[in-house]
Amino acid sequence: MHVEADLPGRVRAGLTAEAGEVLVVIGPNGAGKSSLMRVIAGLEPGRVVVDGRDWSDLAVPERRVGYVFQDQSLFPHLSALDNVAFGPRARGRARRDADRTAREWLERFGIGDLAERRPRELSGGQAQRVAIARALATEPDVLLLDEPFAGLDVSAQMALRIELGRHLRDFPGVALLVTHDAIDALTLADRVLVLDEGRVAQVGPPAEVAAEPRTPHVARLVGLNLVAVAEGEQLIAFPPDAVVVSLHEPEGSTRLRWHGQVASLAPHGDAVRLLVHASPDLLADLTPAAATELGLVPGREVWLSAKATAVSRYAARG
Numbered sequence: 001m002h003v004e005a006d007l008p009g010r011v012r013a014g015l016t017a018e019a020g021e022v023l024v025v026i027g028p029n030g031a032g033k034s035s036l037m038r039v040i041a042g043l044e045p046g047r048v049v050v051d052g053r054d055w056s057d058l059a060v061p062e063r064r065v066g067y068v069f070q071d072q073s074l075f076p077h078l079s080a081l082d083n084v085a086f087g088p089r090a091r092g093r094a095r096r097d098a099d100r101t102a103r104e105w106l107e108r109f110g111i112g113d114l115a116e117r118r119p120r121e122l123s124g125g126q127a128q129r130v131a132i133a134r135a136l137a138t139e140p141d142v143l144l145l146d147e148p149f150a151g152l153d154v155s156a157q158m159a160l161r162i163e164l165g166r167h168l169r170d171f172p173g174v175a176l177l178v179t180h181d182a183i184d185a186l187t188l189a190d191r192v193l194v195l196d197e198g199r200v201a202q203v204g205p206p207a208e209v210a211a212e213p214r215t216p217h218v219a220r221l222v223g224l225n226l227v228a229v230a231e232g233e234q235l236i237a238f239p240p241d242a243v244v245v246s247l248h249e250p251e252g253s254t255r256l257r258w259h260g261q262v263a264s265l266a267p268h269g270d271a272v273r274l275l276v277h278a279s280p281d282l283l284a285d286l287t288p289a290a291a292t293e294l295g296l297v298p299g300r301e302v303w304l305s306a307k308a309t310a311v312s313r314y315a316a317r318g
């Protein structure tokens with residue numbers, strides 16, 4: 001499936017996905033992730049072309065799309081069952097038929113016994129299961145999930161993540177899932193799509209995106225330093241524990257060195273993690289003993305150099 005979406009000033013993105021694929025969409029605040037989802041769903045006016053067919057003027061129910069958005073929560077006056085049956089009914093299925101489908105979906109999510117409850121009588125995790133069941137019950141070609149775990153506590157998130165992963169494996173269409181959490185990308189994605197300033201900055205399998213990030217946002221997410229070199233044509237990435245911190249300019253010919261000011265120090269596992277304001281900002285891990293010996297405090301001027309063997313270098317654009 002090929003999707004082109006254009007919402008001027010907010011997002012302009014093209015993506016291609018195989019049937020059954022899960023694309024996890026990541027990017028910093030304001031990158032256009034929600035805009036992409038909303039324009040595909042038809043909740044914002046914009047241009048959408050799917051496999052050469054122009055969807056732009058199609059109303060929401062005419063699009064073969066299921067969505068779970070934070071602000072499109074369940075109908076409060078309907079039971080869980082009626083919420084899930086709503087989509088099939090709106091698509092013309094007879095009441096008994098739609099109810100049977102809805103009941104099956106609730107059972108698949110392990111909440112068949114909650115069918116008669118109203119949304120306010122459900123926990124956050126249960127309500128989110130109903131919302132996802134409601135989206136899947138319409139048998140969409142595209143499933144859009146915008147931060148489906150937001151607002152749930154950590155253990156509810158983990159349980160729902162595992163369960164959703166199972167349903168996504170069986171889902172025959174294309175799923176797009178927006179998240180801020182690297183765990184979602186690593187556990188749920190077939191491929192990760194990175195949005196930056198409304199454009200697709202990178203697409204690839206999670207391991208590849210994590211190893212060779214092309215945006216500062218993804219580099220931070222996976223805990224790597226990222227520096228543009230060769231007039232911006234290439235990038236180098238290296239982990240914070242491959243950075244040597246010194247108070248004086250390092251000897252030798254290495255060009256992998258930067259001068260900057262310590263912005264913060266924080267415990268990180270057994271190490272101390274420094275954030276140094278240089279160009280660009282860099283992270284460095286060192287032992288607590290070394291941090292004390294160097295007298296590192298915020299504001300201190302330092303030199304950083306990267307161990308060449310720990311640096312990976314790759315093209316800035318794919």
Ligand SMILES: Nc1ncnc2c1ncn2[C@@H]1O[C@H](COP(=O)(O)OP(=O)(O)OP(=O)(O)O)[C@@H](O)[C@H]1O
Pocket residue numbers: 009010027028029030031032033034035036
């Ligand atoms: N209703 C709106 N009208 C106009 N501009 C909007 C609207 N909603 C969002 N924007 C702008 O569009 C851009 C993309 O926002 P969007 O919400 O899609 O980003 P996002 O990647 O989902 O961000 P976040 O991670 O913060 O949810 C931002 O510059 C934002 O200010």
